[in-house]
Amino acid sequence: MDNALYVGLSRQMVLRRQLDIVANNIANADTSGFKVEELLQKTNPAEPAYTLQGPRPVKFVGEDGVIRDFGQGSLRRTDAPLDLAIEGKGFFQVQSPSGPLYTRDGAFQLNDNGVLVTAGGYPVMDDGGGSITLDPQLGQVSISQDGTITQGSTRVGKLAAVNFQTLATLQKTGDNLYRNTSNQQPTPVEGAKIRQGMLEGSNVNSILEISKMIEISRAYEQMAKIMDSNSELSKSAVARMGKAQ
Incomplete structure (x- = not known):
């Protein structure tokens, strides 16, 4: 040829x-x-x-x-109490069988045990690395801009937006999730705001x-x-x- x-x-x-x-x-x-x-x-x-x-x-x-x-993608209001969006940089951290994963998709829900999970069923992690369990009997869920989760007067936990120094280390794994392929450790993002009742659209x-x-x-x-x-x-x-x- x-x-x-x-x-x-x-x-x-x-x-x-x-x-x-x-x-x-x-x-x-x-x-x-x-x-x-x-x-x-x-x-x-x-x-x-x-x-x-x-x-x-x-x-x-x-x-x-x-x-x-x-x-940043545009934010749209859904008014669903478990729909969350990050305004600014950062990712939600979730736990999978193979280790931590990261996402900007905040369409969360509760599983049968009351644990906050992604659409794929992975638990959403709090700022201490543990899962978040909500009790419907405690009342309405309220999530502040800094990620603090409360039900009535009870503080349930706190979400954290984390980020990486080099985003090129993030690799797609499906279901709008990313895996860290390096030794970089995620760090909390300063200035990011978590918006309850909203979802971030595609950019x-x-x-x-x-x-x-x-x-x-x-x-x-x-x-x-x-x-x-x-x-x-x-x-x-x-x-x-x-x-x-």
């Missing part, structure tokens, strides 16, 4: 991966706490076949990871993502046309050489 076709194919593979990410962003435009993602790209120099005075090396296109924008800009999808689709089609033209040119050159002989 001609070098140009290899380069074009590598570009198409990256475009398909980029299209998958943009489509996922659009699909999660209404997901609470979802953070928009974007594909990083790089060039991979290689030593292909070449002719005298030809370009060396040829640079192929490759993906170089996915970046995530952790910017996806749907119009921008749809524009990206159209642009990627056109680039893919254009690359396919270039590869077809190059293939036809090679066939024509071989045919002419055959006739000349």
